[in-house]
Amino acid sequence: MSTNSYGIRKKTKVILTHVVLGIVCLVVVAPVLFAFMKSTQTSTEIFSYPPKLFLGTAGFSNYITAWNDVNLGRLMLNTGFIALIVIAGKIVFSLFAALALVYFDFRFKNILFFFILLTIMLPVAVRIIPLYQLTRDLNWGNSYYALTVPFLASATALFLFRQHFMSVPNSIVDAARVDGASALRFLWSILLPMSMNIIGGLVVIEFVYMWNQYLWPLIILTSEKRKVVQLGMAELIQRGTAEGMMSWGSSMAGAMIVLLPPLIIVLILQEQFLRGIAFSQQK
Secondary structure, three states, X not given: OHHHXXXXXXXXXXXXXXXXXXXXXXXXXXXHHHHHHHHOOOHHHHOOOOOOOOOOOOOOHHHHHHHHHOOHHHHHHHHHHHHHHHHHHHHHHHHHHHHHHHHOOOOOHXXXXXXXXXXXXXXXXXXXXXXXXXXHHOOOOOOHHHHHHHHOOOHHHHHHHHHHHHOOOHHHHHHHHHOOOOHHHHHHHHHHHHOHHHHHHHHHHHHHHHHOOOHHHHHHOOOXXXXXXXXXXXXXXXXXXXXXXXXXXXXXXXXHHHHHHHHHHHHHOHHHHHHHHHHHHHO
């Protein structure tokens, strides 16, 4: 009897856990599902009362409108190109900087690392005006240089790589020195393969960060050819219909299209991303 009651309690606990988790997942996914349903509705269906929570009669016409009105395909290619350059640059520079801070001895090393960490605390509003003046003095306005170079240095990536390198056993370092491996060979053959989870997590974080860039491109860009996806979304939202009503259907459709690349990156690198987060929490 006690065994049966224990089994019932355990089964009930499992069921309740799954129900709670299902509710939480539904709450998290609800805004995306709502946006998807509205992206298929006409303006009349969107503004009807009570709200219609089902697929609309517009179908994929809103998606075609969103894709063609602001040329979302080109904007997504621009933003993806910028994101890939920034991700590659951040990883390379952070790897070399972490290697220097961990395995090389020089004066004021800890003080330098402290000042690097201080840059994390500087809000964007403090940096935006000096950065704009610098790019203007370098004649980088309205160029890919202005959209990529200011983001190549990352105190966060440097911190993660430094903490990871410090966790490498000294026996591995000593064995590499005995074998005569140079610093670059040690980085390429040993540290880099051991850092793939950190790199995967950084790729996800930095891609989403660059994909959502709005303020800096808005300030620095004047050319339509280099416009990024978030500027296109802002333009799409501001466009109205002939009746002067905001075209929320095409805006929601554009948001669903723009959501896809970050979602694909997260799905591909979710294992490395989760392992990278677990490592940072352990540290």
